[in-house]
Amino acid sequence: MQKQQIAPLGIAALLALTAACGTQSTADPGPAASSGPVRTGLPLAGVRWKVDALSVGGAKPAVPAAATMEIGRDGSIALGTGCNGYRGRVRVDDDRITVVGGLNRTFTGCSMYLEQYEEAVGDAFKGTLKAEVSGHAADDRQLVLTSQEHPGTRVALTTRPAAPLVGTDWTVDALAGPKSSATLPKGTAAKAHFTFGKDGTVTGSLGCNSFHASARISGSKVVFGPVLSTRMACSPAVTELEKGVLKVLRGTVTVQVSHKALFLKAADGNGLAAVRG
Incomplete structure (x- = not known):
């Protein structure tokens, strides 16, 4: 269990950037x-x-x-x-x-x-x-x-309500690791996108390869099944993008949704941000 400390705003945080993020507490x-x-x-x-x-x-x-x-x-x-x-x-x-x-x-x-x-x-x-x-x-x-x-x-x-998770076309906007975050590889903006279906699946493009998988939504969690995708050869930048997306779309993932944005975080700390298409 992680310890939380309250500190004044002006004091610098000496933190190890870990994969887990505890429940918000104030x-x-x-x-x-x-x-x-x-x-x-x-x-x-x-x-x-x-x-x-x-x-x-x-x-x-x-x-x-x-x-x-x-x-x-x-x-x-x-x-x-x-x-x-x-x-x-x-x-x-x-x-x-x-x-x-x-x-x-x-x-x-x-x-x-x-x-x-x-x-x-x-x-x-x-x-x-x-x-x-x-x-x-x-x-x-x-x-x-x-x-x-x-x-x-x-x-x-x-004050706009959150966009519906299911049926919205989400376009990957950024990738995040356990200890880092990054913009997308150069030239890959708007290439990766996906949509959750009412039938409990997720389909889309990893960057140049299309994919589909089962996706069971339960509250603020999504459980992904094995991802099946095409196997086309892609540029190095797009291949890097696809690897980053695949790190997130597996197992149980935490989901946050706003009126125009989505953030998925896997248990190992890898995550992605997406915007409403």
Whole structure:
């Protein structure tokens, strides 16, 4: 069983990047001065926002499917990342959100894919953020947060429901290993894709070879059967892509889904991110 520690946001995490990622856990940071009930005409509090895109100082890390933000009506804030999480207090006045007293973060070894996002989102939620909300439907609102002190920092969020796992065409966007993450091999973007069928199968392309396998979905898990594929010769880059995808589509895999993204993680830490086609 992994140990989790709560540390202030400013302290560097001395972590071994392990394959496993523990259940998200956050600690109560305690009361913070000057925070309190949310006072705003914007529909910010009591909403589970899904992070759509993130930019910090111009850098744009990949956003995991389980990335969320929730502001309580009492001024609490929780940021979910899919592995670790942040918790703290904010002061909300009209269209300004100010983090009060810093955020607390859990520390569990995660894949680099998640680690990079966690570091970036922690940096984004410092100081005061300006909020702009658009859309009227409760399940189709967009929220954009921009930093007042740090130009180039922007967080885009939405309330849109998760895309259906079954029947959606998912295009592989990134690969992740137990201790690293990587963009796709050069020239292989949009080549690997797959679709889960209602009949308990998954079909698609590994890059240049088509494939199919059984895929039994149970809650947040998918159990893959042996993958059967064609055996065409592919370029070195596509062969590398296919090997990376095959490392994930086997055995019991954890699945996370947002309105436009999917993340699969195998028990050995290998994973892939995919976007809605």
